[in-house]
Amino acid sequence: MIDFDLLPKFLKTGFLFILLSFFTNLYANAQEFAYLDENVGNGSIKGSITSTDGNPVGFVNVYIKGTNKGAITTEDGKFYIKNIKEGSYTLIASFMGLQAQEITVSVTNNESSLADFTLPKNSQQLNEVMVTATRSKNKTPVTIGKIAISPLDLPQSVTIVNSQVIADQQASKLSDVIRNVNGVSLGTTRGTTSETFFARGYNLGANNIMKNGARVNSGAIPEASTLEKVEVLKGSAALLYGNVSGGAVINMVTKQPKFEYGGEVSLRAGSYNLWKPIADVYGPISKNLAFRVIGTYESAESYRKSVESKRLYVNPSLLYKLGAKTEILVQGDYLKADLTPDFGIGTLDSKIPTSVSRSSFFNAPWAYNEIEQRTASININHQLSNSWKLSVMGSNQSFDRNYFSTERIQADADGDWGRKLTRSKIAEDYYTGQVNLTGSFNTGAFEHKLLVGTDAERYLNTSNAFNIASLGLGGVYDSINILNPIKFIARTDEPLATNTTRTEAPTYRFGTYVQDLIKISEKFKVLAGLRWSYQKTVAAKTYDVATDAQTPNPTAADRYDRAFSPRVGIVYQPVSNTAFFASYSNNFTPNTGRDVFNENLAPSIIDQYEVGIKNDFFNDKLSANFTLYHIINNNLAQQAQFLADGVTVNTDANIKELTGQTTSDGAELDLSGNITQGLNFLAGYSYNFMRYTKTSSENGSYLEGERLVSNPAHTANATLFYTLQNTALKGLKVGVSGFYTGERNAGWNTQHVVTRNPDNTVTRTLNKRLVPVTSFTTLDLSLGYNIKQFTILGKISNITNELNYYVHENYSVNPIPPRQFVTTVSFRF
Template identity: 60%
Template sequence: MKHFYKLLSITVLLFLSVNTFAQLASVPARGSITGKVSSNDGKPAGYVNVQIVENNRRTLTKEDGTFSFHNLKSGEYTVKTSYVGLQVQSQKVIVTEGQTTKVDFILSENSSELNEVIIAGTHSQNLKPAAMGKIAIAPKDLPQSIQIISSQTITDQQASRLSDVLKNVNGIALGTTRGTTGENFFARGYSLGANNYFKNGARTNSGSLPETSTLESIEVLKGSAALLYGNVSSGAVINMVTKKPKFEYGAEVSMRAGSYDFYKPSADIYGPISKDLAFRVIGTYENAKSFRNTVKSDRYYVNPSLLYNISEKTSLLVQGDYLEYDLTPDFGIGSLGGKIPTTIGRSEFFNTVWAYNKGKQATASAELNHQFNANWKLNAIGSFQSFDRNYFSSERIQASEIGDWERKLSRQKTSEDYYTGQINLNGIFNTGSVKHTLLVGVDGDRYMNLTNTFNLSTSAVYDKINTLDPNKFVPRTDMPDTQILSSSKTPTDRVGLYFQDLIALSEKIKVLAGLRYSYQAVGVPKIHTVSTGETAKSTTVRARYEQAFSPRVGLVYQPLKTTSVFASYSNNFSPNSGVDINGDNMKASIIDQYEVGVKNELFDGKITANLSLYKIINHDFAQAVVLPNNEPTAAREFAGETTSDGLEIDLSGTIVSGLNFLAGYSYNFMRYTKTPGKPVNNVVGERIVGNTAHTANGTLFYTFSEGAVKGLKLGASAFYTGKRMAGWNNTYADLTSPTGSRLIPVGDFTTFDFTAGYSFKKLSLLAKVSNIGNTLNYYVHENYSINPIPPRQFMTTISYRF
């Protein structure tokens, strides 16, 4: 019934809004100001501040340099452009009700100089729209938390992995995967699964350790994004934005080197092919050893792209990338009697000497943008991605209290193909004095998963070693021969229809309302048996079909031009893969989220300060079944209801010219709030495993722009990860059993990094010492993959810009 009342409330709200529109339809339409800001060589100037002085209304120019103001009374206005490091310009314009006045600006800087200024500055987090929002709405107008990490932060921190970047995002806690074959993150208490990662707005596989050093930005949309993307986790969605072609020649080459034989050359080349066609090619190669004995990695990455301006109103962006890697699977120091060992060094390695994890990922996408007029735009994106993984390794370091461990092997060879498409129509229109910012869209994707079985028993013992005394046993060094017995191919199809309307009832009150219909079908696997050559559908797995409506409604109140207060409700369904202990398909989980917050721009937009509070209720929390001997199975079960409460604070900005900072703090408490009953069910009130209570981050960079030290850059970063629990959550029966709690407490830790660099003309040098205090702690997956954090390391990058 409560879902019915929520939907009823949304329906009433929409009815009242429509009724209001009808009453106001007779009010004369007010005037508008539109225009474009360009550099002095004719290139569009994106993300420049534009302000109406008389009423202090502000906006940022879009990537194509355009801007607009609507709902203006008749009269004379002063329009001003500004940005830190740019010459201020202003023009007087006359606005007449019912008409649009056009005004353009040409900056004194050329596009290259402007790009340097924009990169060096930090524009307000509350003003720049996120591409993953599918529509250009400033975050200050959205009843949802958004955080964007720019390419400048990625460059300054010399980040190569997604984890290097996301530790700057409050509310994101780092975890690990089995054997560190990928990275895992927790947002608002929820583990981010494969459905929560996107590249340029298209769903992508996260298991490949994506290359981030070459990205333009990383966007994090916190909380539920079900209305836009369907079946995603309630924690957050992450969008990786690649760099785009430019209509000017340029290039940059760099060499990064660091501790443990880390070497990474990179190149970035761009320019016009013709007046309407531009290109960009980015490539990197990475070769590295590790503080972990025997662990090493090789990575190749290339990212070509083309931008074709078909006409003044239509453009086509074609992008591709290819990543190939070979890294050592590493379960760290493992557990000792079910606990984290304190007598094993952080560099000790216990996998087989031949273990490998190889992967290839290729992506191709095309994005078409068409501007019908100043208010209506069509966007269409289609993409394809393939991902292949070849893995052979020992598994699960679960040594006895005296260190004895029988090594077992796991052989995997999988491939995944993604086909995705979406069409979005964006429109701005008025009904009377009420402004609408409308998004209507459809998306769909097909996911094809191929898995193989081998002639290798996962229960067979390969050999026996001792993690405390390596000389106790003689380990095997041969790699067993394996053959594929069968292949299983499973299709998943998804489609969604959605609409969203940002309704500006006045300059201070805005309502966001929307609804999505989602449909998902998981087909019956087709199994190919190698020995017979036959292919047939599985007789034990049934097809699964699910559908749901995901509503979203929010209220934004802006008492000041620089302050937004918001409250929102959203609902999403989360399909659960796998089967229960009886072999039946798992139904989808229904999740409700409530959020309130405030967004502020302080000191004329130089500082952004945002605060949000949330509550997320999962009415059917699904988890892996763990047998009494702590041995996990492939089966899953519903554990009852969980509730996740939390708080997030983020600060960013430019205190003075050249001094940029980024800081945040988050608290989360996700626990069981209802379970079916004792003694076999989970414990009400117990924190969910993997959930980090407190996280905090702070980064400060200052670049000297004058005097003898002009070009010198100094920076410092601090990252805090609070206490959390590993292992498995308890049942009431566990607490009374002789073995007791299955939880493994993991302590908190803080790391500090220091950076120094110098730029002279086109040459720059950047050096960093990370984890200065040589702090020791661990990321733990269940109780068998216990991986020490990196010790003190040195990293330096030298680059030259053409």
């Protein structure tokens, strides 16, 4: 159970508020149930809402003027309002960003009156209106859910960061977007060559990052400036995606073609010679075929000396309408990114050397990290009938990294550091496919929203080992001193590195799943589902590059994992804009990689419990959600610290170990809204306590009860943008954003060490290797102006020039960016 003594006082109060609200609503509805007989014989209103091009419009608010009766249209644009007394009523259809429409309807006892609306825009324009108006997050279905269910009906926490927020904050990297999602914190990787995130205590690796619903590699920093939105499904998503951790799933949604001509060109410039032109062009090729091409190039230096980056990104797509019921969407993108590997200021005697300048750089001048990533996908959506839809998706991604750099800044107490080198070349190849059937039907008085699907993946990892020439004793390249740069003469030559072996490690995954959202009554809904997963992890094969002969590995064997992953949740909606929910899910997570003996790892089993409340206020202009969760992982897999000899430090992220049972407890508070026209805000707070709760008593086991490294206890975010509407300064935009990351530990968690003495006695000690990192807050201030087709927007980030660090283990210590300026000038056509 959750230890509430560990929660802040106001979160305890929030939990009590949930309970009080629950029983208050229960009492109020008990009164209603007592008079159900009065509704016998009453009439009802049903109808549909379409756009001017005849397409159904889902998730529109429809209500009877002067009453509390209403409904929200389903995905196919239909609505149904029951238990209405006989008489004449005004029915209102309200869609964010559009003027409400009214029609008069007469209701007769024991009959259903018909009422249909046509909204004065086509479906593509309505999508634009929805984004501009920032529709309630609780009413905006997420594609990551594979079926269009309103988040208000989903017993799980969901966050959406739309294109307006991405543009207002001038986000370029995925981390710029994700910091708006409470409970998801940014970490770093070896040499800051990519970004990594932690959610509910879990590291979100490649298995938890999606693009348009397909798994993608996380080794490159994704281009975020051109995204339509980013969806985050918190907690377990095993039923939908199989091999994912218990923290969250992130889905990046790219922009799609339109059947109208338009586009935007912009130039972004800023501190440290940042230059970034962006172009976005779309339109029809023919009556049934539309295109979109988005591209950007970025060149930048850094507040870190000698660090620079160059990025090229292109995202073309085609949308073909094959008749009235079938759409085919073809998308692709290409990313080429060159980034200087940077281990930051490192550690000094296992401590952060705060006396070392934020700009100090200790890598070799020739170090490089070169990445190429290509993705292609095809989505086919076919409307079988008004109630049933078939979706088919196939995708491929190839990823190549070419890397040569110094390694692990771990200096002695006097600042001396013997620099070692790492040369690697990695290729990853993904093939994924999905087939999903979704539909709505009734069984008696129960309404169903059904998802039946299957998915398959083929993943191949190819890594190359190198022999590096001209190194000194112990493989040392040279020695430098991080406190006194002139103490040694640093080498500047790039040693010859010869490719010696190639290792191939394929993995095959298959899953099939069924999920049903059952509407038992207007107030109670049940979501239940089950997934069967299969994974084959093939024993890695190593080849000699010169002869292409396979190196014998008699101990390695293929591994086969199979498991069922159930999910069940209940939603209670006392009124149309409030939902209480509780859920349980079981997550079967096959662990990729291998142990120190080159054996495949056993899977981890994760149980998650979640309760919460979701609210929409002021006619959907304010959303306020609160969640509590409890997650148990029976055996957490992490990168092994040492190789089989127990001495050699492991630098291979694919060599892992199972470390014991962990428990993660926490709470999340989300606020977002569009209170008045031109005012958009979102805010959140999260608390997490993830620790080891059951470990082996053998040598090397972790200390139980200690918070896991890299996980802050508290995170918070708040963003507000306001555009003046009706003054002489109409078009002026002002924004402020604040982001808080609480205290956390880097390094490694404390381990028990058992030493057998010569006299056969045993000495037990604790190996403490935590690196404490303090909390920090950054504030950004934005100011912009929009006139007709032109927009200019400027931002000063980290205006207080806060200094803190992102730390990977105890050797990659990277200072956060200082105060910087960036501005974007755009022209829409």
